[in-house]
Amino acid sequence: MTGPSSITIRALGASDAEAFRTLRLAGLADTPEAFGASLADESAHPLERFTERLTPPAPSRVFGAFSGPDLVGIAGFLAYDGEKHRHIGLLWGVYLLPAQRGRGIAARLIETLIAHARQHVVVLHADVGVDNRAARRLYDSLGFKLYGVQPKALCVDGRYIDEAMLALDFTED
Template sequence: MSETAFSIRQLRAEDWVAFRALRLKALETVPTAFGASQEEDAALSPEALRERLERAPSAVFGAFAGDSLIGMAGFHAQLGAKRRHRGLLWGVFVEEAYRGRGCARRLVERVILHAGEHVVVLEAGVTAGNRNAAALYESLGFRISGLIQKALRIDGAFHDEILLALDLEERASPSRG
């Protein structure tokens, strides 16, 4: 399948069933990649899931192969006067069978485009050792900004989290400076 076989669009409240299924698959199959646990997200009500998809300017983007949702990437805008220039890239996941074909790159590019309309800095966290995700984000301009030691504890084991940030103002006018 070629890159162009995927279509990318923002998920809406009515996509909550497919969103839930993909999100739970992500949390179950790659628990170390995400801050939430599968049990926590499985307990979310349909209303909470619908709200998560319609909380502008926060947004979730989905990749579709035909009618099937096979990938996703989320954008969460921070709240409060002093923090609302910052946003978070979260929940990046592509079904195993569709990996290595540029799907996540297109999803994250879509989040960056959306984030540029709402925030100045886009942040991301990557569990130490997740080189694929770190390589993707760095190739799109993210730079390492910090490290949280023992950020996650999963089945008793601690995992550090690498923080990355993309300065969207700098990206829009790279010569400034």
């Protein structure tokens, strides 16, 4: 998918592991309160671990937004397995470089992920810090609905962060 802003959105593969690792770690450093993982934990993983994340069993996958050859945004889709949960997917790890924000790239990236998820699951979940107003506005605009709040979901530098639990139900279209 390419638009007038010269951004390309596509599924990432093993050959993107180094760029994915670099951007993932940048996101964890830039906005640690937005992720369940920590920079310390993630930076300790070898490149092979990031390659594994980019080559999960189908239909799970990670999507990337590229400006020319540069990876500037990422979003992951995890399809749950198991008989009672395989109808549910999770949107995870969304990050866009600060210089790229405000241009609609994150929306395009997540819309691409949603189009993929819609083919494989009935409902897509996402979690977002209750104080992350920009992310909440974006998810709201894409149709996600609040179904709960997890108090003290994260602890970052001794500060607790509540997370809004969101769902996009594809049967309500």
